[in-house]
Amino acid sequence: MTYLPTPEQDELRAMVRELAQERIAPRAAAIDAAQEFPWDLKELLAQQDLLGICFEEQYGGTNLDGVSQAIVAEEIARADATTSLIPIVQKLGALPIMVAGSDEQKQRYFPRLASGEWLIAFALTEAAAGSDVASNRMRARRDGDDYILNGSKRFITHGSIANVLTAFALTDAEAGGRKGMSAFIVETDSPGFSAPRVEHKMGIRGSPTAELNFDDVRVPAANRLGEEGDGFKIAMATLDVSRLGVAAQAIGIAQGAIDAAVAYAAERRQFGQRVVDFEAIQFMLADMSSQTEAARQLVYAAAARVDAGVTDIPYWTSSAKLIAGDTAMRVTTDAVQVLGGYGYINEFPVERMMRDAKITQLYEGTQQIQRLVVARQLLARSGVPARG
Numbered sequence: 001m002t003y004l005p006t007p008e009q010d011e012l013r014a015m016v017r018e019l020a021q022e023r024i025a026p027r028a029a030a031i032d033a034a035q036e037f038p039w040d041l042k043e044l045l046a047q048q049d050l051l052g053i054c055f056e057e058q059y060g061g062t063n064l065d066g067v068s069q070a071i072v073a074e075e076i077a078r079a080d081a082t083t084s085l086i087p088i089v090q091k092l093g094a095l096p097i098m099v100a101g102s103d104e105q106k107q108r109y110f111p112r113l114a115s116g117e118w119l120i121a122f123a124l125t126e127a128a129a130g131s132d133v134a135s136n137r138m139r140a141r142r143d144g145d146d147y148i149l150n151g152s153k154r155f156i157t158h159g160s161i162a163n164v165l166t167a168f169a170l171t172d173a174e175a176g177g178r179k180g181m182s183a184f185i186v187e188t189d190s191p192g193f194s195a196p197r198v199e200h201k202m203g204i205r206g207s208p209t210a211e212l213n214f215d216d217v218r219v220p221a222a223n224r225l226g227e228e229g230d231g232f233k234i235a236m237a238t239l240d241v242s243r244l245g246v247a248a249q250a251i252g253i254a255q256g257a258i259d260a261a262v263a264y265a266a267e268r269r270q271f272g273q274r275v276v277d278f279e280a281i282q283f284m285l286a287d288m289s290s291q292t293e294a295a296r297q298l299v300y301a302a303a304a305r306v307d308a309g310v311t312d313i314p315y316w317t318s319s320a321k322l323i324a325g326d327t328a329m330r331v332t333t334d335a336v337q338v339l340g341g342y343g344y345i346n347e348f349p350v351e352r353m354m355r356d357a358k359i360t361q362l363y364e365g366t367q368q369i370q371r372l373v374v375a376r377q378l379l380a381r382s383g384v385p386a387r388g
């Protein structure tokens with residue numbers, strides 16, 4: 001067992017950090033203010049092969065190991081959380097196809113996703129079904145060689161800009177969400193599909209979070225993932241892995257805030273000395289840095305276990321997302337405190353980072369859902385029955 005990064009991982013980090021510092025960080029404030037998706041940075045990431053990191057070489061990807069994928073998300077998020085969502089959601093949307101797709105489906109979609117020519121989104125959540133996935137209502141009715149999808153989705157990251165979705169709908173409403181839901185690949189130029197509304201959000205404001213409508217959208221049966229009724233398990237298996245992307249994003253946001261807090265405290269003078277010379281500030285910075293490092297190591301440990309295919313993946317990935325998200329929120333809040341009044345205005349990046357950090361406690365399962373997953377895994381591991 002080694003706890004040290006490989007030389008290749010160090011090189012990758014240095015490459016992405018330089019790119020992020022030079023090309024992404026200078027755009028972050030404007031992306032946040034304009035609330036516009038950074039198409040230029042999507043192109044930049046595509047050119048640098050950073051959108052294909054989770055895809056196998058045969059589909060044009062670079063097939064990086066899990067720790068390296070976390071490093072990429074982390075280094076981009078350190079500069080701008082919105083931009084880090086581009087590779088993170090490319091993987092999230094593709095995971096149902098990785099989990100349950102046929103070779104033909106992978107061949108059809110992965111090359112365009114790996115190159116960045118197409119964007120994908122993961123369409124699971126509905127207005128009345130967030131944490132409680134099983135209460136989803138969208139329907140898919142079989143009609144010859146097609147399915148006809150009707151219903152709506154809400155809070156779908158990149159939903160309004162994606163070329164294709166992995167979408168979940170009930171094929172057997174009586175069986176309910178756990179047994180009667182199926183997963184589909186839906187191209188967004190299909191007649192009847194629309195994205196009528198984009199949310200106004202507290203953070204990650206350049207990343208469109210959309211409401212989606214499906215009005216008799218015809219999807220070929222060849223686009224169903226797995227068998228009818230597999231949808232719930234495909235969604236769970238996706239989230240089991242994708243939550244690591246959010247965890248890595250959270251660490252990056254936290255590290256960006258630490259960098260900004262240290263730089264400010266080293267410059268700012270009060271009471272005749274640098275703010276960084278006050279022990280009270282040094283102790284805050286020490287807590288921020290050591291907690292972020294602990295979260296980072298847990299994310300890498302979880303990523304290595306996902307690659308190894310351990311049996312308790314949800315224990316590791318939900319623990320990582322829980323610790324990383326809570327750390328990002330605490331660290332960015334403290335960074336605002338270190339900057340005082342300057343932390344509260346948009347002349348400095350920490351107020352944006354604090355707003356961006358909040359979403360890591362909410363999406364891909366709230367922190368309460370992560371605790372539920374970890375507790376269930378802990379009880380199973382300890383031989384305690386699920387219900388007494």
Ligand code: CAA
Binds near residue numbers: 366373
């Ligand atoms: N892998 C495989 N199977 C699983 C599983 C997993 N991780 N978790 C549960 N299952 C199986 C169970 O074994 C059970 O199977 P059987 O019926 O055969 O026994 C079945 O699925 C039902 O399981 P539960 O009874 O445990 O299901 P539940 O209704 O209690 O829900 C939950 C479990 C963990 C709370 C789940 O609903 C959940 O993860 N909720 C959070 C949803 C979420 O994260 N949404 C995020 C949306 S995406 C997003 O935010 C992305 C974005 O925009 C960036």
